[in-house]
Amino acid sequence: MPTPFPLSQLAMFPPVDKEKSFPQREEAILDFWKENGIYEKTLAARAEAPPFVFYEGPPTANGMPHPGHCLTRSIKDLFPRYKTMRGYRCERKAGWDTHGLPVEVEVCKELGIHSKEDIENYGIEPFIQLCQKSVWRYMQEWERLTERLGFWVNLEEAYVTYHQSYVESVWWSLKQLFDRGLLYQGHKIVWWWAQGGTALSAGEVGQGYREVADPSVFVKFPLLEDGQVTKTSLVVWTTTPWTLPSNQFAAVHPEIEYSTVEDAETGEGLVLASDLVETLATKIKRDLKVVSTCLGKELIGRRYVPPFDTYYTLAGAQHRQSLRDQAGDVPYKLGGAQRGKLADNPEASETEDWLAWRVVAADFVTTESGSGIVHQAPAFGEVDYDVLVAEQARFATGEGPTLVNCVAPDGKFTDEAPEFVRGRWVKDCDKDINRDLKERGLMFHQEQYLHDYPFCWRAEEDPLIQYPRESWFIKTTEFKDAMLANNAEINWLPEHIKGGRFGKFLESNVDWALSRERFWGTPLPVWVCEACGRKEAVGDFEEILAKPQAAGFEVWDEAKAKNPELPDDLRVHKPYIDAVTFSCECGATMQRVTEVIDCWYDSGAMPFAQWGYRGQEDGPERERFESQFPADFISEALDQTRGWFYSQVAISTMLFGDNQPAPHPFKNCIVLGLMLGEDGQKMSKSKRNYRAPSEIFDLYGADALRWYFFANQPPWTSIRYSEQAIKDSVPEFLLRLWNVYSFFTIYANIDGFEPQSASFGVKTPSDETFRPAAERGELDRWILSELHRTLAIVVERMDEYDNYNACQGIIAFVDALSNWYVRRSRDRFWAKDKQDRGKLDAYWTLYECLITTTKMIAPFTPFLAENLWQQLSAQPLAGSAVPESVHLCEYPESDTTVVDAQLSERMDLVRLISSLGRNARTSAELKVRQPLAKVEVILADPTHQAWLAEHANVIAEELNVKAVEFSDQPEKYVDYQVLPNFKLLGKKLGKLMPKVKQALGKSDGAELLTLMKSDGKVTLEVEGESVELTDDEIEVRLSAKEGWAAANDRGVVVVLATELTDELVAEGLARDLVRVIQDRRKELGCEFTDRIEVGAVTESKPLQQALSEFQDYLAGETLSNSILTTALPDVEATDIKIGEHATKLFVKVVSRHSH
């Protein structure tokens, strides 16, 4: 009998705080971590441990964080925490991506300006200073989110891409590439906003597509034969007539068939794709008679007269050259009669070729539209430009065709263009050009067509044009194979990224266009001599200082003097760095080129730039770099494929590929799916289809959010954000475990259970209350087996970066613990004798389960885990060797000796039988509180029957029956269905399978089973063949016959005996009485251990019988000193009805505890 004692003094475990919510408890944990420097201690504890290297992909802090960022940061936190507990040292350096166009756009919005010109007018210097400040606009929100989510990362020592040391690291890497000849200048065709004078990024272009009608023209290019114009023309197609003056080639597909046709009306010859002859003939409503055919490749090299002569004729060439001379520009190679030397190629029959106006091959030519011959103006199309580059490659250096372009960056024709369009906006000239062609008899056909065309998102009426810009490139194509080889070794999750999106992207690699004609970015560290044109890359600021006649530093010094607040890091940025010059070998001044670089290069350089490493032979930078390279683990969302994933792999392959074994710079990468809003649309602030993370934290807590991310789906599926699902994490997981903890604490305090005498981590404490698991009862051994089975699963899954299935294991275990172990153990916890072995075993078992689960869930839900740890271990056992935080613990290991697979299987069977029994009760409308005489269990597979018979008491209790029997006359209750074991028999029987199934179905199941028992096999006649089946090769299913209170699963039938005796009814009433008395206790505010007196006055004979017969049972269950059948004086009666039996109930508290 529990003795009354003041709980407050003796309580081992701090009482459960029922008032607080999970979010409130989390806030307290955050304080605890901060005050005690727990994160730092986890690192210190692993100072000498092997490293687990994590790279933080830098987010930009100039936008508000949203739930998608929470997912990324949760996953980034999970694995480092896990690996730390598993014994690794995992440094987590935070980082911020700070450069780039988005920052400039933000600042422009603030200033109310748009174009590059506006920025220049505003002043680059103040603009840059604003950019630098803007980067930190939402810094606080980001830091708060990071902390509140429990993402442990070193924010104090975060790397920042605009910091001087970072910029210099990037410079160093670029200098390596430059010195190895991998950095070169060339043209890049960009989407150009001519009116604004700026290129647009892919994202911006994508925003501005509109459907418009554009001309589609078919122009005749007369063919040359031996330098003479013939009567046969190519029919060349284009949708941008304004690019015709810049024509350089006509492209055909080498494998497509072309026809030479005769125009019935004019008699002239035309060349076009055979497939399109009919189409074109219909369009012009004239017959086209095929004269001959050939493949595209036979046309290659044929020369033609371009539609405009400004580049083609001598007069045009001279005019052009005089323009160039005035501008001091390099001479053109073009001109209709000019040839260039071909590159050395033993297979070529010629040594030189015509520079332009030739037919060339191109795979992108189709016969889906047009004429099958495509006009090429390399200045105004990316694919066209590629054609030019391919042509240039055929010629000796400096001998090939140069780019023809008669349009200025402002989108107007230059003086090199035909006179009638000079100085006009190109798009306005389409009509005049068409008219001119028509007048000169070169227009074959002209029509309109609808297509999507991009416009500027900042000026809706301005169409964009493709336009060549000088740009710096990195020769990444030289490393394509090396990158692919490196990629092949990376463990991508999901796997399809490797050969899919990322692999495909690498295979179509083009040189990295590095430079940007912008302001806020890492300046390209290349200086050019103004006299001799020599170029030189610089590796860091020191190097510049050491240059001869280094000058121009005063611009920065003055700015700093004027405004001492300016961060020194700006000194390596525009415009200050642009002022810095030094002397060339030739004596003239070297000036920096004007461009900054693509900010993706910044992020891709982080493996070394985060440490400021720039090739130092020794010192801290090199040490940090080498010990933290390559990364074991990174994770970002799918949109980083062409972003951070690529920039890292590309840079690492180029810089370190020669002596670093693949993979690098990361080994494992979880590619997260994109997160959609509640409505399935893209998350957007304006649509309000998500709730801000901070509100989620306040409502449900960080653990709920984390658990939702980890346990609801594999992280790479694109995830539909669901607030309800986050909310559900609480009752489904957090609260369920919390309730087990709460249950434990209540009883452990009542019974004074003290775990402290057992030293930690030692399996055989010398405590007399403790005995080894092997000596405990079945239920205890079962849950410990489940625990260790779960640990094995979780560790195995987590080592494979599979958090989803790890969580499934944890969920299953917590369910087993809560809904079977605790429930089945209630009696033991409630037992009177405090030293009862079973009771002590139960405490030790549940305690171990809770402590181990706490450690097991620590990486997933770090707050709940910490909370449980503090209440169950750190505080009760303070002063012992117990770690002060769960996060300082080793991750628990599975003890395989405790795992008992057979026991597991058997207990599953018990649970199945119980479930079926309850099912049967439901269908028979018999409440569980009403005891029944017996259940009969029929098993298709008798393997575990003997064991079950021994443990029948569990089933009896669960189902509230007096006896559990394993029926010896199953035919009475069940029908048998015998099926072939498809998996085993598939190969053996093949086509006979369905017949065997049929034959088995037709036979008498019971008979087959009898045969199987006696002979160990059955023989069937199928299609004249005799088929022998062994025990393994059949599967027996049971179903309950009609007329019984029964329920069945595949291999089990449970039948209830439904007859009720007076005795059983009385016992049922007694249990009802217990319930109503307990209700009354609760109403009276009794503590668990308060004692009472009970009086029940009733007319009902059955109730009277129950009261007298079960007096002891009633008293014991309700902690009553006595159960009287008379009224208690001075006690108010309660009228109670149990079914049809009424009673007056008197309950009096006789001993109350004093707290």
Next chain:
RNA sequence: GGGCGUGUAGCUCAGUUGGUUAGAGCGCAGCCCUGAUAAGGCUGAGGUCCCAAGUUCGAAUCUUGGCACGCCCA
């Protein structure tokens, strides 16, 4: 137009090497339990596994072709 991915219950999602009764949670309906109690549990209804063809004794699963959606690129 090309590439990659996704399509399973009203909703959100699982589904191991193909094996014959396709699962979970939520929601819904009905019920139970009551000293873990502003909890907990059980049962049920609900599915042309996007469509079609193929391979196979057997397909949610493999192949091909569609359709729809998403992302990336043009």
